[in-house]
Amino acid sequence: MSSATTLRRNSDLGTALEEARAAYAAARPRSADLHRRATEVMPGGNTRSVLAYAPFPAAMQRGEDCRLWDIDGHAYLDLCGEYTAGLFGHSEPRIHKVLHATLEGGINLAAVGQGEERLARLLCGRFPSLERLRFTNSGTEANLMALTAARGFTGRNTIMVMQGGYHGGVLTFPLAGPSPATLPLPFLPTPYNDSAEATRLARAHAQDLAAIIVEPMLGGGGCIPATKTFLATLRALADETGAVLIFDEVMTSRMSGGGLQARLGITPDMTCLGKYIGGGMSFGAFGGRADIMAQFESKVPHAGTFNNNVLTMAAGSVAMGEIFTAEAAEALYARGEALRARLNAVGEAAGLPLGFTGLGSMMTVHFRRPLPDRPYAATAGEEGLRELFFFDMMAAGLYLARRGMVALSLPVGEADLDRFVSAVGEFAESRAELLRAGGVGS
Incomplete structure (x- = not known):
């Protein structure tokens, strides 16, 4: 990434979020239109609050294994895993x-x-x-x-x-x-x-x-x-x-x-x-x-x-x-533990307030150091970083929960995990100044 691009992406959190939202919306006109029509018959345009986020949620059309495709034609690695319900992927x-x-x-x-x-x-x-x-x-x-x-x-x-x-x-x-x-x-x-x-x-x-x-x-x-x-x-x-x-x-x-x-x-x-x-x-x-x-x-x-x-x-x-089986559960647990360790190494190596808590195949990103051991009231900066993280992951073709939660499904392979670690590394590098300014304990 060029120094000019890095500087622009790190201008300030408010500007970065405006740019991320605009790019997200411009790339998904069909999802935007579906949301507009849905608001005419459903409060908020949806029937499941966790799926509602601004400016509008991406509408998915189909899934296969651990992949998703939205109605605008974008493909994603599915790391949301239907909030843990999608353990078996989409086509077992x-x-x-x-x-x-x-x-x-x-x-x-x-x-x-x-x-x-x-x-x-x-x-x-x-x-x-x-x-x-x-x-x-x-x-x-x-x-x-x-x-x-x-x-x-x-x-x-x-x-x-x-x-x-x-x-x-x-x-x-x-x-x-x-x-x-x-x-x-x-x-x-x-x-x-x-x-x-x-x-x-x-x-x-x-x-x-x-x-x-x-x-x-x-x-x-x-x-x-x-x-x-x-x-x-x-x-x-x-x-x-x-x-x-x-x-x-x-x-x-x-x-x-x-x-x-x-x-x-x-x-x-x-x-x-x-x-x-x-x-x-x-x-x-x-x-x-x-x-x-x-x-x-x-x-x-x-x-x-x-x-x-x-x-x-x-x-x-x-x-x-x-x-x-019990053996499959143990293997999935170990895979998730290894992934979380790799993700946390990214923030630690850069000295940034960026890390993941969790166990096994479930984890959530946090923008504070040290990582929390109990629920907390997030600051405005943390909330902004969480939204920015979501949009940057979407832009990289990675779909996870808007709140930053990841739930691995069985079809997710090592190459997929490498891709996620790389995307988080890119986020840490390109948004470093915003992380230092908006995170807690940086």
Whole structure:
């Protein structure tokens, strides 16, 4: 890159963002037109808030393996991985085959079938906490039903949640305060990775504490792992108070054959699953100790037309029984760990506030040093850098979440990872002065 180009790209963050937005918009007129038309029939022009960003979202037309093509003809390496749900990529032939075969046998059968027993047995055999489980259509529903189970089992009401945590569209807990979309339940917000404060709050509310729900690594909160000490503290507090400890492993279940709970050796009372386990179909599940789950035999109803839909049950059985074996999970975890180390070496070598937190195949970019161990309120400079990073990656043909999150899929190969590392290196070089000015701890 010439010195003149570097100087222009580093003029100031506001100017750099204006230029990046303009270039993005100019290259995607069809996406712009689709967004304009969509706003006439949908608030915000979309039906999924995480996909909305200014000036308008790129609309994708098709996918194959770990590639995407938008309606303006641009090709991308897909590093978003459908926010961890797209673990198998877009064209896994074994999943396609079983879906076509299942469709030929009918779509909605209004009856139990062999598929749910098969998938349930697979999952109970893999996750240490699962003695019994039930299916839902999403991780959001799974978390709601797990909380229902915990409150019914304990006869209590209060739910300890983590600040910065996310358990679905109606169970989100931003640092700034309550979300208007979150259900009005008696939640007890608790700082993430703060064992002392969690202990104080749990003991203060022990008489009415029904559940402690936690992501072993925050997903939407920035791919920040919980420390083993913190999770062990929560396990001890649940035992002490009689509360039900729930691990939301909707995202982190990919971290080993038995999820992050197996990798850490900490077993919750209940676990919630979702995302990729349905092979790309709508999926959720909740389960745990047999005595807790026994409520669903007669005491607590759990309805849902599509809970055991034949497509998800069939795809999930192939996905978890044939493709994402314990060995495949371990290999993916190792590949992600190596990638994150390489990415962090880029910022460290340049002395810039640029790095990635995460575990295994999930990671999120941050523009501060040292890297965070808990959620934080980003500065305006950090938010600007995050947006600029997204647009620069898009310009390089790399598609990741707007918030800077990456979730690797199984088809992503070493050459693809090299390409991503190179793009991050280019970003660090060409935007170095903006990183020093806008980052934290530079």
